Amino acid sequence: MLPWIILIVVLLVIVVAPISIYNGLIRRRNAIDNAQGAIDAVLKQRFDLLPNLVETVSQYAAHEATLLGTVTALRRNKNSYGELTADEKSAFDSGFTRSLRDFYAVAENYPDLKASANYLHLQRTLNELEEQLSAARRTYNAVVTDYNNAIQVFPSSLVAGMFRFAPARVLETPAAEQTVPNVRNLFNNR
Numbered sequence: 292m293l294p295w296i297i298l299i300v301v302l303l304v305i306v307v308a309p310i311s312i313y314n315g316l317i318r319r320r321n322a323i324d325n326a327q328g329a330i331d332a333v334l335k336q337r338f339d340l341l342p343n344l345v346e347t348v349s350q351y352a353a354h355e356a357t358l359l360g361t362v363t364a365l366r367r368n369k370n371s372y373g374e375l376t377a378d379e380k381s382a383f384d385s386g387f388t389r390s391l392r393d394f395y396a397v398a399e400n401y402p403d404l405k406a407s408a409n410y411l412h413l414q415r416t417l418n419e420l421e422e423q424l425s426a427a428r429r430t431y432n433a434v435v436t437d438y439n440n441a442i443q444v445f446p447s448s449l450v451a452g453m454f455r456f457a458p459a460r461v462l463e464t465p466a467a468e469q470t471v472p473n474v475r476n477l478f479n480n481r
Contacts, residue, residue, distance in 0.1 A: 308446070309449075309450050309453075312446065312447045312450040313450050313454060315441065315447070316438070316441055316442060316447065316450065316451055316454075316456055319434070319437055319438035319441050320438060320456070320459075322434045322437075322438070323431070323434050323435055323438055323459050325434075326427070326430050326431035326434045326435075327431060329427040329430065329431070330424065330427040330428060330431055330462075332427075333420065333423045333424045333427050334424065336420065336423075337420045337424065340416065340420070344412070344413050344416055345413065348412075348413050428462050428464075431461075431462055432461045432462055435459045435460070435461045435462075436461065438458075438459055439458045439459060442456045442457075442458060443458070
């Protein structure tokens with residue numbers, strides 16, 4: 292009876308172990324695809340979001356500059372309101388009122404809208420996206436390392452060799468991508 296139990300156990304080990312190892316290798320390989328998908332998702336988010344944020348910041352900064360320019364132009368020739376002639380006071384008043392009305396129209400719709408806040412939001416978004424991308428890359432490299440270890444250590448290397456599991460490559464950042472993106476170029480293209 293004991294030899295039969297030993298024989299059954301040996302057969303189970305010979306059959307079950309390779310299946311278990313194979314399934315583990317498949318799970319690891321799929322984890323690599325999942326990690327690559329996470330990187331792609333963050334890259335797509337960065338690709339889609341940054342130009343829109345830069346455009347929003349640029350447009351609002353232009354709006355604020357126009358408003359400030361209008362008010363400055365209205366009072367450019369005199370040092371104080373008292374030095375203005377009646378016609379200049381009237382022109383200043385109507386021009387300022389028109390500019391202020393435009394400003395309040397925007398402020399009513401966006402009460403906290405200020406260029407500095409927009410720039411801060413853009414900066415926070417850039418930082419957040421870069422942190423997410425960095426985390427996704429670290430996860431990818433960890434998953435690849437785990438997979439490569441699994442296909443190279445004994446006994447799983449035997450199963451990996453039988454089913455031709457090839458090593459995966461960890462991400463290597465090209466020299467051009469190792470520099471911080473120049474956001475100024477995004478604004479200069481506007």
